[in-house]
Amino acid sequence: MQRRHDLDWVRILAFALLVPYHVGMYYVRWDWHVKSPELVPALEPLMVLSAPWRLSLLFLVSGVATAFLKAKLPSGFLRQRSWRLLLPLLFGMYVVVPPQAFLELVEKVPGGYHTGYLGFMSQYLQGGDIYCMAPHDCVDGPTWNHLWFVAYLWTYTLALWVVCRWLPRAWRTKAAGWIRSACSGRGILLWPMLWLVAARVLVYPHFPSTHDLTDDAYNHVQYGLVFALGYLLVNADTAWEQLRRSRHWMLALALASYAVMIAGYLQFDDFDTIPDGPVAILRTLWGVMEWSAIAAILGYARACNPKDSPLLRYLTTAVFPFYILHQTVIVVLAHNLKPLHLAPAVEGPLLILSTFALCLLGHEGIRHVGWLRPLFGLKLEPKCLPAPDAQPRAG
Numbered sequence: 001m002q003r004r005h006d007l008d009w010v011r012i013l014a015f016a017l018l019v020p021y022h023v024g025m026y027y028v029r030w031d032w033h034v035k036s037p038e039l040v041p042a043l044e045p046l047m048v049l050s051a052p053w054r055l056s057l058l059f060l061v062s063g064v065a066t067a068f069l070k071a072k073l074p075s076g077f078l079r080q081r082s083w084r085l086l087l088p089l090l091f092g093m094y095v096v097v098p099p100q101a102f103l104e105l106v107e108k109v110p111g112g113y114h115t116g117y118l119g120f121m122s123q124y125l126q127g128g129d130i131y132c133m134a135p136h137d138c139v140d141g142p143t144w145n146h147l148w149f150v151a152y153l154w155t156y157t158l159a160l161w162v163v164c165r166w167l168p169r170a171w172r173t174k175a176a177g178w179i180r181s182a183c184s185g186r187g188i189l190l191w192p193m194l195w196l197v198a199a200r201v202l203v204y205p206h207f208p209s210t211h212d213l214t215d216d217a218y219n220h221v222q223y224g225l226v227f228a229l230g231y232l233l234v235n236a237d238t239a240w241e242q243l244r245r246s247r248h249w250m251l252a253l254a255l256a257s258y259a260v261m262i263a264g265y266l267q268f269d270d271f272d273t274i275p276d277g278p279v280a281i282l283r284t285l286w287g288v289m290e291w292s293a294i295a296a297i298l299g300y301a302r303a304c305n306p307k308d309s310p311l312l313r314y315l316t317t318a319v320f321p322f323y324i325l326h327q328t329v330i331v332v333l334a335h336n337l338k339p340l341h342l343a344p345a346v347e348g349p350l351l352i353l354s355t356f357a358l359c360l361l362g363h364e365g366i367r368h369v370g371w372l373r374p375l376f377g378l379k380l381e382p383k384c385l386p387a388p389d390a391q392p393r394a395g
Contacts, residue, residue: 001071001235004064005308006301008316011061015319016356017054021047022146022327023351026334027344031137033104033145033331040344045262052290053254055149056196057297059223062153063230066160078161084377085154091375092147092324098124100331101139107335108133146327148211152220155213156227180236183229188239189246189295195225197287201280226294240302247299250292257289318363321376325359333358 024047025032027040070077102120105113109131115123123130124141132138144151163172182191199221207217233239243250264282268274274282306312333354337347366372370381 001068003068003308004234005306005312006304007061007064007298008312009304009306010057010297010301011065012312012315012319014054014058014061015323017050018146018323019326019330019355019359020352021050021054022330023334023348023355026330026351027348033100034107034335036334036344036347037338038344045266048262048265049258052286053293053297056222056226056290057294058149059153059156060226060230060294060298063156063227063232064234065230066157066227067231067234070160070164078157081157082154083374085150085157087374088320088324088377089144089147089150089154092150093142093144094125096324096328097143097145097147098141099328100145101130101141101143103331103335105131105139108139147324148213149323151213152223153227156224159224160228160231176232179229179232180239183233184236184238185242186246188233188242189250189291192225192229192295193288193291196222196290197284199225200283200287200290204283222290240298243295243299244302245299247296247303250299251296254289254293254296257285257292261285261289317367317378318360321363321366321378322359324376325362326355329355329358329362 024043026034027036027038028044028047029039029041030044066077066081069081073080098121099117101124102113102117105120113120113131120130127141129138129140181187199218203221204218207215209219210216211219261282264278264285265271267278330351333351337351340347342350363376366376367378373380
């Protein structure tokens with residue numbers, strides 16, 4: 001299969017979007033690991049602009065990447081995928097993520113958390129709740145925090161492997177053909193949207209997002225679907241061409257859904273006070289915006305048809321170490337900038353630029369240290385072997 005450089009750029013830009021989004025989490029009223037003393041609620045509508053579709057888009061592109069890998073390594077793709085995902089996940093949980101939990105305790109425990117980092121790590125490694133600010137607001141360990149995406153991606157890869165190994169080929173072929181047929185032409189615009197709307201309206205109220213893998217039905221319904229779509233539609237040219245042709249309309253639908261949804265939310269002081277009818281409408285708009293935004297982005301990427309380049313190859317390699325590092329960098333920087341009492345208009349852009357710079361600098365160090373590379377999802381550097389016709393040096 002021919003590599004999809006348009007989707008490489010979609011993946012890079014979607015991961016890059018995580019930085020301003022998580023910096024925004026520092027300033028809005030929603031719960032996060034550390035919080036600014038000067039909140040900026042006006043950022044919340046801007047955060048909602050990407051919240052419905054950002055992660056679903058990443059899972060869809062990951063499904064495409066999984067299809068390429070399975071085609072390349074039909075008998076060993078699970079082993080290779082596990083090595084590239086589980087090792088960074090474990091390393092992240094025990095090395096990269098702990099500073100986030102530690103600083104959350106430092107900032108949230110009444111009177112301060114004075115155990116020190118080594119004492120904290122001894123508690124963290126023991127597992128379980130370290131401290132609870134409320135019955136359902138506990139800092140525990142070990143935790144994956146923002147690395148939940150990696151755990152879910154591996155789980156969906158495992159599920160795919162089980163299906164391919166144990167489900168009869170005839171059944172798999174028939175099911176895949178039915179899905180590709182349903183999503184050919186305008187079906188690619190409609191059926192995924194209906195699924196995501198149903199998930200938001202029917203599943204989310206009973207099983208809200210948790211990111212804990214075992215009790216997260218809503219996220220599995222939406223992310224599992226788009227992962228499977230990416231895997232099944234990788235070579236469905238009619239679907240991709242329909243996305244390209246419909247990109248302007250889908251962008252207009254995404255923006256219209258967003259505008260109406262935000263206008264609806266602003267009519268109420270608190271989400272819990274919204275009656276059931278309006279809540280169902282707002283959740284419907286969320287699902288509509290989720291797929292229409294994804295369809296528009298994929299369509300515009302297909303229309304741009306970017307070519308391979310040294311920059312693309314560099315960023316494709318850098319994006320996973322960047323993702324592993326970025327949230328810990330944001331939390332540490334935000335905590336240590338507090339004594340400067342910078343205005344959010346100054347501090348926010350500084351956090352964004354500093355995070356990009358430090359993560360890219362971190363990638364530069366990681367990619368040149370052989371034993372660090374697999375801990376951040378990079379391939380081991382191949383050993384430099386002599387050319388087949390090389391002659392031994394005299395003397």
